[in-house]
Amino acid sequence: MLESLKKIQNPFIRSVTAAATVGSVLTLVAALVIGVINGKDKSVYRFGTYSSLLGIGCGAVFGLVFTSHKQSTQDISYQQDDQTISNNKIWKDWRRFVVVRKVKESEEITSFYLQPEDKGNIPNFQPGQFLTINLDIPGQNKPVIRTYSLSDYPEICDYYRLSIKREGVPNGLDVPPGIASNFMHDHIHEGSVILVKPPNGKFVLDLQKSLPAVLISNGVGITPMLSMAKAVTQLNPKRPIWFVHGARNGKFHAFRHEIAELAQKNPNLHLHFRYSRPTPEDEGHFQSVGYVDTALIKELVEQEAEYFLCGSPLFMQSIIEGLKESGVPDDRVFFESFGKPMKVVFNSQHQTVTVGERIEEAEIVFTKSGKTINWKQEDGNILDFAEANEIYPPFSCRVGICGTCMCKIYSGEIAYQEEPTAKIEEGSVLICISQPKSSRVVLDI
Ligand SMILES: Cc1cc2nc3c(=O)[nH]c(=O)nc-3n(C[C@H](O)[C@H](O)[C@H](O)COP(=O)(O)OP(=O)(O)OC[C@H]3O[C@@H](n4cnc5c(N)ncnc54)[C@H](O)[C@@H]3O)c2cc1C
Numbered sequence: 001m002l003e004s005l006k007k008i009q010n011p012f013i014r015s016v017t018a019a020a021t022v023g024s025v026l027t028l029v030a031a032l033v034i035g036v037i038n039g040k041d042k043s044v045y046r047f048g049t050y051s052s053l054l055g056i057g058c059g060a061v062f063g064l065v066f067t068s069h070k071q072s073t074q075d076i077s078y079q080q081d082d083q084t085i086s087n088n089k090i091w092k093d094w095r096r097f098v099v100v101r102k103v104k105e106s107e108e109i110t111s112f113y114l115q116p117e118d119k120g121n122i123p124n125f126q127p128g129q130f131l132t133i134n135l136d137i138p139g140q141n142k143p144v145i146r147t148y149s150l151s152d153y154p155e156i157c158d159y160y161r162l163s164i165k166r167e168g169v170p171n172g173l174d175v176p177p178g179i180a181s182n183f184m185h186d187h188i189h190e191g192s193v194i195l196v197k198p199p200n201g202k203f204v205l206d207l208q209k210s211l212p213a214v215l216i217s218n219g220v221g222i223t224p225m226l227s228m229a230k231a232v233t234q235l236n237p238k239r240p241i242w243f244v245h246g247a248r249n250g251k252f253h254a255f256r257h258e259i260a261e262l263a264q265k266n267p268n269l270h271l272h273f274r275y276s277r278p279t280p281e282d283e284g285h286f287q288s289v290g291y292v293d294t295a296l297i298k299e300l301v302e303q304e305a306e307y308f309l310c311g312s313p314l315f316m317q318s319i320i321e322g323l324k325e326s327g328v329p330d331d332r333v334f335f336e337s338f339g340k341p342m343k344v345v346f347n348s349q350h351q352t353v354t355v356g357e358r359i360e361e362a363e364i365v366f367t368k369s370g371k372t373i374n375w376k377q378e379d380g381n382i383l384d385f386a387e388a389n390e391i392y393p394p395f396s397c398r399v400g401i402c403g404t405c406m407c408k409i410y411s412g413e414i415a416y417q418e419e420p421t422a423k424i425e426e427g428s429v430l431i432c433i434s435q436p437k438s439s440r441v442v443l444d445i
């Protein structure tokens with residue numbers, strides 16, 4: 001009963017419910033007592049009435065106290081973050097999440113549904129955002145931290161879904177396969193617990209806008225696009241959406257049915273699946289053969305629109321260049337790279353390369369590691385340089401998106417090699433995309 005009471009958010013309703021429940025129980029008990037003792041004695045009736053009233057009063061007070069107790073507990077454990085939608089409480093740092101469902105979506109992609117182990121609330125997120133996860137993998141000398149886009153947009157946000165592609169060994173290289181993605185596929189099952197940071201990221205679709213949106217992806221780049229298409233279908237269904245996706249064939253095409261079902265609900269959602277190597281079983285499930293390119297986009301979308309891109313670097317590079325050549329303004333194109341940074345061709349505020357003044361040499365003091373090492377231009381960014389010198393700071397995206405590599409800078413200056421996407425705290429720097437700008441830099445690493 002207490003559990004049911006806990007679920008009532010409104011303090012007034014909770015108080016009335018508690019009052020009614022306790023009052024009814026006491027009335028019932030009093031009636032029994034009256035029946036057993038002496039049904040005709042007036043003082044016994046008075047006793048019955050007073051105890052019922054007392055029960056109602058106690059119940060009401062208990063309901064209120066229970067409410068304020070619950071709220072103060074939440075206030076301690078969660079911290080408000082102005083980036084998230086109002087009324088949602090957000091946690092800080094790592095929180096334990098249980099994998100409640102694991103679903104194979106394609107040959108390479110598997111989804112993981114996550115709920116907090118503490119059974120508390122989780123904040124809603126903006127479509128396109130990601131989660132950062134922390135895995136304790138045997139054989140790795142430190143936690144493995146990675147970022148994954150939220151691939152769903154539930155009507156009631158009581159779980160998060162990540163959809164992860166198993167990263168194999170790149171052609172022609174003699175290196176190990178992807179650490180985190182293979183661990184997730186092989187060793188994380190329903191019931192497993194992983195550490196998770198709150199939703200984050202600036203690659204988001206503004207749900208207030210009415211301008212048509214074109215969501216272009218290939219491979220696992222489909223994950224943020226699916227979340228965006230679902231969010232628009234729920235919250236702004238009049239907004240025209242083109243969902244253009246490239247895959248090898250149906251076996252490698254995750255969420256084909258999920259998106260097709262969505263399009264049945266939303267007449268303003270237009271789908272185009274292009275397969276590079278379709279099989280006979282794919283007949284009727286795709287619209288064209290080849291690779292998604294600008295010519296296809298132009299053919300499909302003849303009106304003004306916003307473009308969202310996520311996929312392999314070369315794919316995005318060619319489409320971004322094509323859109324630019326077609327006269328699409330910089331501020332209408334948004335993209336997210338899951339891997340290495342792309343050569344930036346657009347100059348909008350959030351995508352500009354801002355290489356600071358270059359210096360050729362510098363001394364970097366890594367205070368926590370107790371090392372002072374001379375850095376040269378050819379050593380690259382500070383994260384690469386640290387690793388080359390057996391210092392291993394945490395990282396995930398290595399492209400300035402996730403904020404995992406952020407550290408305090410005690411003195412000196414750094415120059416960013418490209419515009420950071422992550423929100424940077426005052427007095428901190430992202431070392432994965434920066435290099436020294438002064439002759440001495442002191443970092444909290
Ligand atoms: C914002 C964001 C969102 C993302 N969303 C998703 C998502 O929704 N789904 C998803 O699947 N991924 C997503 N990613 C990518 C994800 O974060 C991981 O980068 C990805 O899963 C690979 O991690 P891993 O540990 O498996 O591979 P890693 O161990 O990091 O290896 C990556 C690749 O490099 C190869 N490799 C290993 N050593 C070397 C070497 N010495 N030289 C060259 N190559 C080497 C590996 O074989 C592998 O193919 C996202 C990334 C970002 C930044």
Ligand code: FES
Pocket residue numbers: 394395396397398399400401402403404405406422430431432433
């Ligand atoms: S590792 Fe993601 S911002 Fe540096």
